[in-house]
Amino acid sequence: MGHQVIVVLDFGSQYTQLIARRIREQAVYCEIHPYTIATDPELAQLRALKPTGIVLSGGPSSVYEDGAPTIVPAVYDLGVPVLGICYGAQLTALLLGGKVRSAERREYGRASIKVLRADGPLKTVTVGEELAVWASHGDHVDALPPGFVHTASSANCEMSGFANPARKIDCLQFHPEVVHTPRGAELLGNWLFGVVGAAGDWSMASFVDEAVARIRAQVGEQGRVICGLSGGVDSSVAAALIHKAIGDRLTCIFVDNGLLRKGEREQVRAMFGDHFKDAAGTSGGGSGAEWRRGSIDLRVIDAEARFLEKLADVSDPEKKRKIIGYEFIAVFDEEAKTIENAKFLAQGTLYPDVIESVSFKGPSAVIKSHHNVGGLPEKMKLSLVEPLRELFKDEVRQLGLELGLPRHMVMRQPFPGPGLAVRCLGSLTKPRLDVLRAADAIIDEEIRAAGLYESIWQSFGVLLPVRSVGVMGDARTYEEALALRAVHSKDGMTADWVPLPYDLLARISTRVINECRGINRVVYDITSKPPGTIEWE
Numbered sequence: 001m002g003h004q005v006i007v008v009l010d011f012g013s014q015y016t017q018l019i020a021r022r023i024r025e026q027a028v029y030c031e032i033h034p035y036t037i038a039t040d041p042e043l044a045q046l047r048a049l050k051p052t053g054i055v056l057s058g059g060p061s062s063v064y065e066d067g068a069p070t071i072v073p074a075v076y077d078l079g080v081p082v083l084g085i086c087y088g089a090q091l092t093a094l095l096l097g098g099k100v101r102s103a104e105r106r107e108y109g110r111a112s113i114k115v116l117r118a119d120g121p122l123k124t125v126t127v128g129e130e131l132a133v134w135a136s137h138g139d140h141v142d143a144l145p146p147g148f149v150h151t152a153s154s155a156n157c158e159m160s161g162f163a164n165p166a167r168k169i170d171c172l173q174f175h176p177e178v179v180h181t182p183r184g185a186e187l188l189g190n191w192l193f194g195v196v197g198a199a200g201d202w203s204m205a206s207f208v209d210e211a212v213a214r215i216r217a218q219v220g221e222q223g224r225v226i227c228g229l230s231g232g233v234d235s236s237v238a239a240a241l242i243h244k245a246i247g248d249r250l251t252c253i254f255v256d257n258g259l260l261r262k263g264e265r266e267q268v269r270a271m272f273g274d275h276f277k278d279a280a281g282t283s284g285g286g287s288g289a290e291w292r293r294g295s296i297d298l299r300v301i302d303a304e305a306r307f308l309e310k311l312a313d314v315s316d317p318e319k320k321r322k323i324i325g326y327e328f329i330a331v332f333d334e335e336a337k338t339i340e341n342a343k344f345l346a347q348g349t350l351y352p353d354v355i356e357s358v359s360f361k362g363p364s365a366v367i368k369s370h371h372n373v374g375g376l377p378e379k380m381k382l383s384l385v386e387p388l389r390e391l392f393k394d395e396v397r398q399l400g401l402e403l404g405l406p407r408h409m410v411m412r413q414p415f416p417g418p419g420l421a422v423r424c425l426g427s428l429t430k431p432r433l434d435v436l437r438a439a440d441a442i443i444d445e446e447i448r449a450a451g452l453y454e455s456i457w458q459s460f461g462v463l464l465p466v467r468s469v470g471v472m473g474d475a476r477t478y479e480e481a482l483a484l485r486a487v488h489s490k491d492g493m494t495a496d497w498v499p500l501p502y503d504l505l506a507r508i509s510t511r512v513i514n515e516c517r518g519i520n521r522v523v524y525d526i527t528s529k530p531p532g533t534i535e536w537e
């Protein structure tokens with residue numbers, strides 16, 4: 001423990017997560033918290049985090065709006081350097097006695113600033129030099145608070161930069177965290193290493209140590225944790241991390257709902273049964289002794305018949321999701337009841353899930369409908385252990401490798417909670433699911449063999465309840481069609497279809513039709529998102 005922490009107070013900017021990223025990329029640990037942790041006069045929550053630096057993020061509000069987010073000015077008296085970005089800069093000006101003018105029009109975009117004072121974040125920029133930045137000109141700062149100096153200006157925004165060097169408060173009226181500010185990382189680095197005095201000694205390995213200590217502190221000496229394993233990256237990495245912290249006081253439950261991909265159950269069993277034993281001492285973290293504390297208590301539950309019975313004759317996608325979610329909770333709950341003394345439930349919630357489900361205005365959680373285990377902790381009266389809450393997907397993958405999980409699992413493409421159910425259009429019968437599973441395995445194999453698996457966000461097949469005529473050998477066929485889908489995406493919110501090479505398309509098509517009885521036609525989906533969605537249902 002004892003690592004330096006930069007705390008980003010979030011005022012709702014779409015770029016807040018990028019600030020944390022850019023800081024961690026410079027080997028300094030960083031956490032995002034809603035600005036509401038800095039609204040009580042004592043600042044108890046903020047102080048408890050022991051920040052070495054505080055960043056005030058941008059945000060969509062105007063400081064003069066009714067109910068505009070604000071913090072107590074005592075934040076500036078903690079003796080901790082503060083960096084205000086956009087909204088954070090305007091709020092700083094207002095709270096410390098400056099004047100902010102409400103702009104009639106908000107302007108965002110590329111701008112060029114002139115540096116007036118090479119200090120703080122601007123330390124490595126020559127005075128008089130023009131710097132390309134991504135600006136957000138909302139309100140304008142008209143008059144600086146007492147003790148502040150003007151550090152940069154642009155044609156549209158006189159006060160692009162201002163600072164109080166004695167109090168270590170720096171304000172930028174543009175976004176150093178986005179790539180459109182080409183020297184942004186350098187400016188953040190100047191602040192981190194020049195103003196804050198960060199050591200820059202943070203790494204994924206230190207994240208493991210800190211997370212292990214946090215989990216132990218939360219769970220205590222006796223606490224038992226239950227973790228639902230889905231076979232995906234997030235829950236696997238969370239389980240591996242928690243196992244490292246508390247060994248055999250972790251019980252994992254893997255529910256085979258009959259909607260999984262080929263071999264998934266066996267892979268999970270291999271990874272969490274044998275891998276954990278085999279990996280003793282070889283995880284690279286240097287704490288082999290803990291790794292050997294006990295192999296994982298993994299409960300694999302065969303619930304295929306139960307799920308398929310409930311799903312028979314259901315073709316409405318939302319109904320499918322509801323049934324699957326409800327049934328999952330029921331199965332999980334039944335098993336969990338057999339685990340004595342379990343008070344904690346582990347979830348592989350990632351930062352993007354946190355921002356999607358938690359309003360920045362406060363902790364009022366809105367569980368998104370995609371969140372498959374929503375409602376589980378409340379029902380079971382368990383406290384949540386969420387060791388990945390601060391991380392982005394690629395950081396979780398890095399962490400998985402650091403923990404010694406196999407690469408093929410850590411680099412896995414996302415797979416939806418309702419599994420093949422939303423890729424098997426029409427009636428959900430075991431034979432149709434088996435055909436789809438076989439086709440899916442071929443697609444997976446061929447995409448991997450072509451070396452494209454890791455560069456593609458998702459690639460999969462969708463079984464369509466549409467029959468068409470074909471001819472195989474001398475015989476006429478009348479079978480279903482498979483839609484092949486492959487998309488590039490950064491976060492699943494938008495996506496582009498992938499122009500897969502023709503020879504690869506040809507191989508997949510030939511193999512699927514030859515090897516999967518029940519499919520006689522393969523079509524390629526060339527729809528991006530929007531207007532389409534990634535899944536067909």
Ligand code: XMP
Nearest residue numbers: 321370372414415416417418492533534535
């Ligand atoms: P769509 O189809 O909405 O998918 O463009 C966006 C991303 O979300 C995944 N997805 C789901 N994930 N439960 C999940 O856990 C669901 O019900 C669900 N529906 C879609 C999808 O695979 C894609 O990555």
